[in-house]
Amino acid sequence: MQTLDNFNFAGKKAFVRVDFNVPLDENLNITDDTRMRAALPTLKKIIADGGSVIIGSHLGRPKKGPEDKFSLKHVVAHLSELLGQPVKFVDDSIGEKVKAAVAELKPGEVLVLENLRFYAEEEGKPRGLAEDASDEEKAAAKKAVKASQKEFTKELASLADVYVNDAFGTAHRAHASTALIADYFTPENKMFGYLMEKEVKAVEKVMKDINRPFTAIMGGSKVSSKIEIIENLLNKVDNLIITGGMTYTFTKAQGGKIGNSICEDDKLDLALDLMKKAKEKGIHTYLATNPVFPRIATMNRTRWAGLDAADFELITTYEDNCYCKPNIDYYRTILEKFDLTPETCLMVGNDVEEDLAIRELGVKTFLLTDTMENKKDLPIESDYQGTMEELLCFIERLENA
Numbered sequence: 001m002q003t004l005d006n007f008n009f010a011g012k013k014a015f016v017r018v019d020f021n022v023p024l025d026e027n028l029n030i031t032d033d034t035r036m037r038a039a040l041p042t043l044k045k046i047i048a049d050g051g052s053v054i055i056g057s058h059l060g061r062p063k064k065g066p067e068d069k070f071s072l073k074h075v076v077a078h079l080s081e082l083l084g085q086p087v088k089f090v091d092d093s094i095g096e097k098v099k100a101a102v103a104e105l106k107p108g109e110v111l112v113l114e115n116l117r118f119y120a121e122e123e124g125k126p127r128g129l130a131e132d133a134s135d136e137e138k139a140a141a142k143k144a145v146k147a148s149q150k151e152f153t154k155e156l157a158s159l160a161d162v163y164v165n166d167a168f169g170t171a172h173r174a175h176a177s178t179a180l181i182a183d184y185f186t187p188e189n190k191m192f193g194y195l196m197e198k199e200v201k202a203v204e205k206v207m208k209d210i211n212r213p214f215t216a217i218m219g220g221s222k223v224s225s226k227i228e229i230i231e232n233l234l235n236k237v238d239n240l241i242i243t244g245g246m247t248y249t250f251t252k253a254q255g256g257k258i259g260n261s262i263c264e265d266d267k268l269d270l271a272l273d274l275m276k277k278a279k280e281k282g283i284h285t286y287l288a289t290n291p292v293f294p295r296i297a298t299m300n301r302t303r304w305a306g307l308d309a310a311d312f313e314l315i316t317t318y319e320d321n322c323y324c325k326p327n328i329d330y331y332r333t334i335l336e337k338f339d340l341t342p343e344t345c346l347m348v349g350n351d352v353e354e355d356l357a358i359r360e361l362g363v364k365t366f367l368l369t370d371t372m373e374n375k376k377d378l379p380i381e382s383d384y385q386g387t388m389e390e391l392l393c394f395i396e397r398l399e400n401a
Helices: 034-049 073-083 096-103 135-158 180-184 194-208 226-233 246-253 265-280 295-304 328-337 356-361 388-400
Strands: 013-017 052-056 088-090 110-113 162-165 190-192 215-218 239-243 284-288 346-349 364-368 384-386
Touching: 013 034, 034 052, 034 073, 034 194, 073 110, 088 096, 096 110, 135 180, 162 180, 190 194, 215 226, 226 265, 226 388, 239 246, 246 265, 265 284, 328 356, 346 356, 356 364, 364 388, 384 388
Parallel strands: 013 052, 013 162, 052 110, 088 110, 162 190, 215 239, 215 346, 239 284, 346 364, 364 384
Antiparallel strands: none
16 A cells, blocks of 8 residues: 655646634634644655645535635644745635646645535535425435446545545545545545554554453434444454443343433344344443432432343443533543543544543544434534434444555
């Protein structure tokens, strides 16, 4: 596999997919440039070699095409400061204007393309469908955008001699600039950037050279394919901590009463099978609750749900230490009690305030975007983001890494 260190970019134009999805304040000023700084080593390597850099990224979630608040022009001045040189910008991602800007690039120069997600083809999802669109209309729209996505991807690829993926936070998405574009480059002319390479090596270390105990923390309000992810992890983990609404599926599967709580009825048999497999493999199972009421009430709820408290090695309540999510001590207690290291854990959740709080301890997080809750409209800072389907693909990629 080609690597950044082994490649000489002299005289080459490199399309570098980065993750510059940085938070902006009401005046469109960057409030956290961590993601931009993470890409600097890769950009500087290409520049030092005498190559020219074409930067592709997304910012926010534009749904109606170009919007000023989502424009990447807002990151250009700061990127120039970080690199210590002028950075060019073109207000489009494809088209004659972009081709002209790329053609004018000299060795060592940097060009930022406009937000890739201004085009529906980047994500490959139809836009503008009526809420009452029929299944036939939805299918036709999806087919059309998939067809145009191929042309969009082809044009992006035509801009460069080399493709570099350094957007680990979005690399699990099968988007035009993160996955499809790679097919247009030979193995010798496509590679990971330093950030991507570092993260992949870290994942390989965790998944292949596992430091025991190895723990998976699974949370969120829905189940869907997440239960299948647990099944994939059962061959690797020593401890499985289940939190959030997902516990209701396990509860109902065992005959418990959950009222109107969220539940995936079509996953009940799978939930039972997972519990059985976990026991057979000697995996410790933890049920982490987040109620602000006495322990006796928690235990009563556990019994009403048809669960045996003895099946769980830890059930936490605020009486244990007088706090719960998002208080960071809620997570710290679990880690310390069972001698777990942050580097061996991945928090999967959908609540920006409560679930992402664990990042303060160094635990990486995967934020579920299709069920995301952000009641306080907080800045979203998660190591990885995606739908439940993308989460499953992400775990599968880790296994195959």
